[in-house]
Amino acid sequence: MLDIAGELHRWAGQDRPFAVATVVAVGGSAPRQPGAALAVDAGGTAVGSVSGGCVEGAVYEVCREVLESGEPVLQHFGHADDDAFAVGLTCGGTIDVFVQRIDPRAEPHYAAALAGAVAGDAVAVARVVRGPAALLGRGLLVRPGGAYEGTLGDPRLDRTAAAEARALLAAGRTATAHIGADGSRCGEPVTLLVEAGVPPPRMLVFGAVDFAAALVRAGRFLGYTVTVCDARAVFATARRFPDADEVVVDWPHRYLERTPVDGRTAVCVLTHDDRFDVPLLERALRMPVGYVGAMGSRRTHEQRLERLRATGLAEGELARLHSPIGLDLGARTPEETALSIAAEIVAHRRGGSGVPLTGGHTPIHRDEPAPAAPAAGVTTPAA
Numbered sequence: 459m460l461d462i463a464g465e466l467h468r469w470a471g472q473d474r475p476f477a478v479a480t481v482v483a484v485g486g487s488a489p490r491q492p493g494a495a496l497a498v499d500a501g502g503t504a505v506g507s508v509s510g511g512c513v514e515g516a517v518y519e520v521c522r523e524v525l526e527s528g529e530p531v532l533q534h535f536g537h538a539d540d541d542a543f544a545v546g547l548t549c550g551g552t553i554d555v556f557v558q559r560i561d562p563r564a565e566p567h568y569a570a571a572l573a574g575a576v577a578g579d580a581v582a583v584a585r586v587v588r589g590p591a592a593l594l595g596r597g598l599l600v601r602p603g604g605a606y607e608g609t610l611g612d613p614r615l616d617r618t619a620a621a622e623a624r625a626l627l628a629a630g631r632t633a634t635a636h637i638g639a640d641g642s643r644c645g646e647p648v649t650l651l652v653e654a655g656v657p658p659p660r661m662l663v664f665g666a667v668d669f670a671a672a673l674v675r676a677g678r679f680l681g682y683t684v685t686v687c688d689a690r691a692v693f694a695t696a697r698r699f700p701d702a703d704e705v706v707v708d709w710p711h712r713y714l715e716r717t718p719v720d721g722r723t724a725v726c727v728l729t730h731d732d733r734f735d736v737p738l739l740e741r742a743l744r745m746p747v748g749y750v751g752a753m754g755s756r757r758t759h760e761q762r763l764e765r766l767r768a769t770g771l772a773e774g775e776l777a778r779l780h781s782p783i784g785l786d787l788g789a790r791t792p793e794e795t796a797l798s799i800a801a802e803i804v805a806h807r808r809g810g811s812g813v814p815l816t817g818g819h820t821p822i823h824r825d826e827p828a829p830a831a832p833a834a835g836v837t838t839p840a841a
Contacts, residue, residue, distance in 0.1 A: 459560075459568070459583060460632075460655040461495045462506040463575035470562035470569040474499050477525035477559050479517045481508050482532070482587050482634060482651050485552040493632035493653050498522060508555055509535070520557050530558035530595040532587060556587040556651065558595035567599040567608035574599075575655035582627040584619045586610060587634070588649035600624055610648075619650055626652045630722060658683045659748070660719065661803075663702075664710040664738060665728035666693035669753070672796035673726060674701045680800060682724065687713045689734065711737040719747050724803050726783065727752040736765045743775045749803050751783035758782075785812045 459466065459478050469476055478497040481490050496506040496514065498521035508517050513535045520533055536552045562569040574581040585597035598616060599607040600623035610616050615637065622635040635650045661677040663670045666688035677684040678701055687706040688694035694707045706713055710729070719725075725742045727750075729735055735752060739762070742750045754762065759781045766776060784798030785805070805812045 459495050459497075460571070460575045460581075460653045461493050462497060463572045463655065465505045466497055467569075467572040467576045469497075469499060470572055473563050475525065475559060475561045476500075477521035477557055479508055479521050479533075479555050479557040480585075480651060480653070481553050482556045482649075483554040490553070491632070492634065492651065496521065498525060500525060509553060513553075517555055517557070520555075524557045525559050528559050530556065532556050532594075556585070558585070565597075565608070568597065570607060571599040571655070574601075578657045579655075580627060580657065581655045582623040583653045583655070584623040584635070584650045585653075586648055587651045588647075590646050590648075593648065598623065600627060602627060615648065619648075622650060623652045623654075627654045627656070630654055630656045630720075659722035659724070660685065661724045661726065662687065662714070662717070662719075663726045663728065664688065664734065665730070665753075666690065666695075666698065666705075667728055669792045669795050670728050671699055671701075672792035673728070673799055674699055676796040676800040677724075678703075680804070685717075688729070709737075710734050711741050714738060714741050714745075719745055721746055721748050722807075723747040724749040725751070726799060728783075730754060730758070732762070732765060735762060736769065739766060739779065740769045740771060743771055743778055749780065749806050750778055751780035751799060751802065753783045754781060756782060780806070 459480055466476065476497045476499045478495055481492050481494040484491060490508055494508050496504060496508045496517055498504045498518060504518055507514060520531065524531060533555045534552065535555065560568050568583070571581050571583045580602050582600040583597055584600060585595060586593040593610055596610045597608055598610065598619055600620050602624065604624065606616065606620040610619055618637055622637070626633055626635065632653045635652055637648045637650065639645055639647050659682050661682035661684045663673055663684060663686045666686055670686055674684045674686060683703045685704040685706060686694060686699045686702045687708060687710050689707065689709045691707045694705050696705050699705050725747055727735055727738060730753060739750065739752060752762065762781070763776060780802060783802070784795060785802045787794060787798045789795040789798040802812065804810065
């Protein structure tokens, strides 16, 4: 649901009931991950996607039925058979889709969750997707500080569900959580889908150079909030980097010390100057950020490692440094280099190898690794 919060927030503001279908579980090479959603209003308008096109028509019809009946359903879609008109996933994967009707006026906690997600607040929505029929579709809005709104009908279950949701929210992950029969008075196990809505991850680009301008555009394309930082005011200007969310004139290491970071933050050092690079990388490699990369030749990299060792960094900390930055694409231009860097960031975040898929035998889609640090509302000071 939070996957399409912008449009659903608008519908909620108009008190428009809607049915929302949300991917709960996937198997094999499924095209979308848990949390992907498709919603349909009473007029038949649809937004979002649960499968990239394979089963959208069938899910749309289920949404129309649930919107009319008000009864939530859990639908399973597997591989399509040889019948050209069969409903299924041609990729060979499987998905479980939970469909429920939401009335924003009667369920204000859902409307508040959508508003929070649109505002960029850290929020989680925990909904019962398996369990007693009376609980299906019930949900909580959970915030990082521990407060929650709504109820699952049982105070003990509410507390347990809120704790599970806070843990996933802190990690910035959308996933299912299973609560045993002893976790509530209902006497039956319950499965929750917890959708974590966190602010976009940050990309910090240090060095106001031509390569940085291309990387800013690539970072924005990937959904990052991008900051460019350089100590040289003549180069670090909004006019030179119109696509950046923020342009900062400051010594890079000082800016890094005072800015919020988390386990999804990507730090890209493009300065080529030890005055900036060494103090910056010393701090970055001690922080629980998701990615640290630095531009330079292999010779520059070796010299930089020696200077970083002299600061007291351990070999395990130095091993986190991606340098020379990017994947080997044979890149020459700033745009090609930005693509190389962006590809490495994605591969590192998703657990990819960076090798061609052609001729390979590894899974195309991997389970996302847990972030290195809490992703919601965490400010990490420098060591």
